Amino acid sequence: MAAKRCADNLVSTRPRKVMRIVINSWSRFMPPYIPDDVMFNILSWLPSKSLVRFKSVCKAWHAMISSPCFIDAHLECSKRNPSILMVPGAYEKQEDGENIAFMMGLYKYHGGKTMELVHMQNFSLGIGVWTRPVHCNGLLLIPTMNLEMMICNPSTRQIVFLPKVSGNICTGTRAGFGFDPHSNKYKVARSFYQRDSETQELVCKFEVLTLGTNAWRQTEDPPYPIDALTPVHVKGAIYWIVCSSLCPDPPNAFL
Amino acid sequence: MATGSGAAAAAADAEEKESGSRMITLTSNEGKAFVVTEASARQSATIRSMVDDGGCVDKGFPLPNVDSKTLARVIQYCDEHGNKEAHTVDERAALAKFDKDFIAELDADKAFLYDVTMAANYLHIQGLFALTTQCIADTIKGKTPEEIRTAFGIEYDLTAQDEEEIKEEDTHA
Secondary structure, three states: OHHHHHHHHHHHHHHHHHHHHHHHHHHHHOOOOOOHHHHHHHHOOOOHHHHHHHOOOOHHHHHHHHOHHHHHHHHHHHHHOOOEEEOOOOOEEEEEOOEEEEEEEEEEEOOOOOEEEEEEEEOOOOOOOOOOOEEEOOEEEEEOOOOOEEEEEOOOOEEEEOOOOOOOEEEEEEEEEEEEOOOOEEEEEEEEEEEOOOOOOEEEEEEEEEEOEOOOEEOOOOOOOEOOOOOEEEOOEEEEEEOOOOOOOOOOEEO | OHHHHHHHHHHHHHHHHHHHHOEEEEEOOOOOEEEEEHHHHOOOHHHHHHHHOOOOOOOOEEOOOOOHHHHHHHHHHHHHHHHOOOOOHHHHHHHHHHHHHHHHHHHOOHHHHHHHHHHHHHOOOHHHHHHHHHHHHHHHOOOOHHHHHHHHOOOOOOOHHHHHHHHHHHHOO
16 A cells, blocks of 8 residues: 555656745745845846846836946946956948948957957947047947947947037047046047137137036137047046147146 | 053053954854854954944844854854955965855855845845855846746736836837
């Protein structure tokens, strides 16, 4: 009798047993309650790719992941495990009938000579020639062929277009992109040349866009003509190189 | 004057030495007492502030939220990080290896990993908390939203419209 029951069990419970193990391992994994602050810390370790997906877990997670406070914490965590993203200063043009696609490859650098293509981004508006993408905190600023610029977040693949810039003659325009820790905002600064209406001379102008606002704000004219070289952003300040051919005694750089 | 400040410095030094070798008793919610060095206990910001406020060092600290099994494991971490130096490259490498083995063991038992995480949070042991939360994050990294809801017992409260808006956000924004 006992043996028979045993055999019965073996046959009948096998699939159920598997089920039970699955449920058990999940329920063991599932703690009774994870406080929000603990969950906040767990999520801040996740790669952006997972976070984008987890926005649709529930309302609370969506709100947490989208909050500026979480984004800051996530950036801090990411800085502890940095990865190098390589963006070649060139793009591929793919013509397909009438459509022209501008492809920019984003590569993750693994050290040595190895790298991996993580994403091929198509920028339909085209990418400006002679300009280099500039980056700040993992965001890329890419000038387009016309008077627009866009900011791309390579990890979420989001692209934001910036408002059109003021008219200017196209040569020698360069943009810098940085994070201002005082106002906690990202800013795009750009130098360009304009022909003075009276003297017809080229004047170097400067304008700044604070992300989140919708307009470029012209600042004071720079004290020296700026060279057509991509500026560098270090610790909240953007450094530009002064055009030495137009200025006899230039300082090395200025903010 | 010189002798005075010298004596004061010596006194402070002696006090520091004494406090470094002081023993502190932590009591689990089952009433089991664990005696640890002060350096080890100071890994916990919660206990550190109580000790610095001149709290009940002699009476020990009851921890009503932590059971014996969890506390023993937490103390294992604190002993390693509190009592060992981390100045040279080798010392730091040894600690990193300890962390790696420590978390690998915990990872095998998710319920326990959760208990240790909660204890690290309650006791404010920053290094341990970072270690365990990162481990949980690695576990859930590749999961789908459905799997996450099952794992954490989260109720699905998004409407079809919400889903649509979230998708919209991701493609444009």
